[in-house]
Amino acid sequence: MIALDDVYKSFGAKRVLRGVTLQVPDGENTVIIGRSGSGKSVTLKLIVGLLEPDAGQVTVDGAVVQHLDREALTELRGRIGFVFQFAALFDSMTVADNIRLGLARRAVPGDEIERRVGESLAVVGLEGSEAKYPAELSGGMRKRVGIARAVALRPRYILYDEPTTGLDPVTSADMNELMVKTRDLGVTGVVVTHDMRSAYAVGDRIAMLHDGAIRQVGTPAELQATDDPVVRQFIEGRPDERTAV
Amino acid sequence: MEAGRALGDVRTWGPLLFFQMRRLGVDSVPIAVFIAVFTGIVLALLSSYIFTGAVPLYFVGALVGKTVMMELGPVLTGMALAGRVGANIAAELGTMKVTEQVDALETLAYDKYSYLVVPRVLAATLMFPVVTAFAMAVGVTAGWITAINLLDLSTPEFLKGLRMFYQFKDIWFGLVKSASFGAAVALMGCLRGLGSEGGAQGVGAATTRAVVLGCEAILVLDAFWALVLL
Numbered sequence: 394m395i396a397l398d399d400v401y402k403s404f405g406a407k408r409v410l411r412g413v414t415l416q417v418p419d420g421e422n423t424v425i426i427g428r429s430g431s432g433k434s435v436t437l438k439l440i441v442g443l444l445e446p447d448a449g450q451v452t453v454d455g456a457v458v459q460h461l462d463r464e465a466l467t468e469l470r471g472r473i474g475f476v477f478q479f480a481a482l483f484d485s486m487t488v489a490d491n492i493r494l495g496l497a498r499r500a501v502p503g504d505e506i507e508r509r510v511g512e513s514l515a516v517v518g519l520e521g522s523e524a525k526y527p528a529e530l531s532g533g534m535r536k537r538v539g540i541a542r543a544v545a546l547r548p549r550y551i552l553y554d555e556p557t558t559g560l561d562p563v564t565s566a567d568m569n570e571l572m573v574k575t576r577d578l579g580v581t582g583v584v585v586t587h588d589m590r591s592a593y594a595v596g597d598r599i600a601m602l603h604d605g606a607i608r609q610v611g612t613p614a615e616l617q618a619t620d621d622p623v624v625r626q627f628i629e630g631r632p633d634e635r636t637a638v
Numbered sequence: 639m640e641a642g643r644a645l646g647d648v649r650t651w652g653p654l655l656f657f658q659m660r661r662l663g664v665d666s667v668p669i670a671v672f673i674a675v676f677t678g679i680v681l682a683l684l685s686s687y688i689f690t691g692a693v694p695l696y697f698v699g700a701l702v703g704k705t706v707m708m709e710l711g712p713v714l715t716g717m718a719l720a721g722r723v724g725a726n727i728a729a730e731l732g733t734m735k736v737t738e739q740v741d742a743l744e745t746l747a748y749d750k751y752s753y754l755v756v757p758r759v760l761a762a763t764l765m766f767p768v769v770t771a772f773a774m775a776v777g778v779t780a781g782w783i784t785a786i787n788l789l790d791l792s793t794p795e796f797l798k799g800l801r802m803f804y805q806f807k808d809i810w811f812g813l814v815k816s817a818s819f820g821a822a823v824a825l826m827g828c829l830r831g832l833g834s835e836g837g838a839q840g841v842g843a844a845t846t847r848a849v850v851l852g853c854e855a856i857l858v859l860d861a862f863w864a865l866v867l868l
């Protein structure tokens with residue numbers, strides 16, 4: 394299980410997270426929603442130890458991430474797949490090599506690697522793109538290679554940072570389906586998004602990050618029924634009220 | 639500490655080393671040869687000018703040989719490669735850093751020092767001396783050709799001068815120096831690159847910084863080796 398306990402994180406004078414507490418139950422998709430700049434990507438990076446909290450604790454399977462030594466951290470990362478907001482594909486490598494890299498590290502046998510490369514590209518609708526370089530792909534295609542790269546690892550957890558942003562509605566729906574299927578295979582997901590349609594489609598629970606803390610957590614139905622004005626405004630997509638124009 | 643641990647991780651950097659050696663080393667030969675040719679020519683002309691009348695002309699061979707092997711070969715090659723190799727490494731790793739490719743590598747359970755830094759630093763440490771050895775040979779040859787064609791000097795006289803003061807130490811002194819230059823240049827490139835912040839501008843700044851630091855490191859190391867080994 395992944396748990397954040399009263400986590401604080403600042404960048405210089407910018408206080409991004411101010412006491413985030415969140416449990417991610419195993420076998421579920423937990424969606425994190427929140428305004429742009431609210432710290433959603435930062436939260437995901439804390440979970441894999443790419444960033445360290447200033448205070449509080451992030452625990453994965455009972456281990457406090459910031460206290461792990463390098464070896465244990467590497468081992469932990471072996472259990473987590475990460476889909477980057479901007480794909481972060483290795484641009485000197487082909488699509489297939491991008492996917493192979495993580496598999497090779499996990500000592501997956503060669504023929505199994507090739508099978509998984511083909512399979513994971515197929516589930517994101519990119520079969521036949523093995524030999525292409527990231528620069529030859531559209532933004533949405535890159536994003537999907539990023540998803541394939543994480544899914545191919547068959548990790549215990551996958552952290553998706555805005556998996557459907559920039560995708561057309563049909564492809565978005567495909568990716569939502571993929572995230573649900575992946576969960577049904579027993580993978581625990583954390584999905585950062587501001588696409589509410591996607592949040593409802595994949596989320597077993599939805600947590601809203603606001604002002605550096607979790608404003609509300611609940612099932613999609615509970616969120617839709619909320620009377621918290623901040624949450625309502627977000628999920629209904631209403632503009633900020635201006636005091637003066 | 640960090641470096642020692644990453645160095646032990648042969649499985650990760652081993653397969654990458656050869657590729658980096660070719661990219662950082664072999665591809666740098668043309669620029670090194672270019673510099674060496676002109677250095678050899680100038681040294682021959684300069685020494686004959688300095689020696690006019692006072693010193694026998696065959697000393698041209700000694701001066702060209704000593705200077706190319708011990709100082710100008712390693713240092714000028716090092717400087718040229720500091721630009722080429724240092725900038726190349728810093729720009730590449732800097733771009734990877736700001737586009738989160740370094741983060742991605744880490745989430746795939748790779749260690750950035752084992753995977754990115756060690757193969758580059760090792761490759762540069764091994765290849766700078768190879769390129770420098772080329773430069774030495776080419777520089778001396780250029781000096782010799784200049785001497786027999788433009789100066790009033792024959793091949794036996796040039797060789798006499800070359801041999802007269804030659805010690806085996808001259809060559810390995812030059813090569814040891816250049817290995818240390820390679821390590822320093824690559825290390826600066828890696829550290830600056832991985833330390834890049836922001837975007838294109840940050841990568842540009844890191845690249846400039848890496849080249850400047852690489853050149854400075856070469857000069858400091860050059861003095862250091864002169865103090866320690868001579």
Ligand SMILES: Nc1ncnc2c1ncn2[C@@H]1O[C@H](COP(=O)(O)OP(=O)(O)OP(=O)(O)O)[C@@H](O)[C@H]1O
Pocket residue numbers: 404407409427428429430431432433434435436478
């Ligand atoms: N490495 C960093 N250095 C400095 N500031 C950072 C860094 N990473 C994030 N921030 C700051 O932290 C805040 C939260 O960033 P984060 O990327 O988590 O936002 P987000 O919720 O993912 O937004 P979006 O939906 O636009 O992706 C932002 O104000 C950002 O400027």
Ligand SMILES: [Mg+2]
Pocket residue numbers: 433434435478554
């Ligand atoms: Mg984000």
